[in-house]
Amino acid sequence: MAGRHDDRRPARGWRAVTWRVQAACRTANAELWFPLEGSAEEAVAKRVCSGCPVREACLDDALAAGIDFGVWGGLTGAERRQLRRQDTVVVPA
Template sequence: MWVEDWAPAAACRQAQPDELFVRGAEQNKAKQVCAGCPVRTECLAEALDNQIEWGVWGGMTERERRALLRRRPGASWRTVLENAKSAAV
């Protein structure tokens, strides 16, 4: 099930923003916050559809998200990820 208002359910809602907008090896630590997040997919779709350039979103770094955007430049990531999430259930 897709969660429209996902931010209040995010695992990072208690984290300091500076913990999620880091560089280098610190990004791996930030990605761990996302590991068990119940709305990770929705967060990632938001970042991809809005081409958010900074921070870790949905467990992915800027570089990882840019690679996905290059592979499917015109995709609606919400649709792609919503379908994948539905298929996995």
């Protein structure tokens, strides 16, 4: 079974290649990163992410790509949507 960010999978762009090879989840069961919200599996995935050396790059790419499912960069899809809303700059008319 392939890991979460298995570097044997094709990657898009140089940045994806560089951070994926250091991913803490590279050899872990990929299904853990697509858990039910609030489940024990979600807590396990977030714990692994918390010690991952490429967490920031992973989160940046998930935010840039608008990925709304699974745990990326230690955040769930709902948490990333909330973060994107907070990041929105409102320009007065």
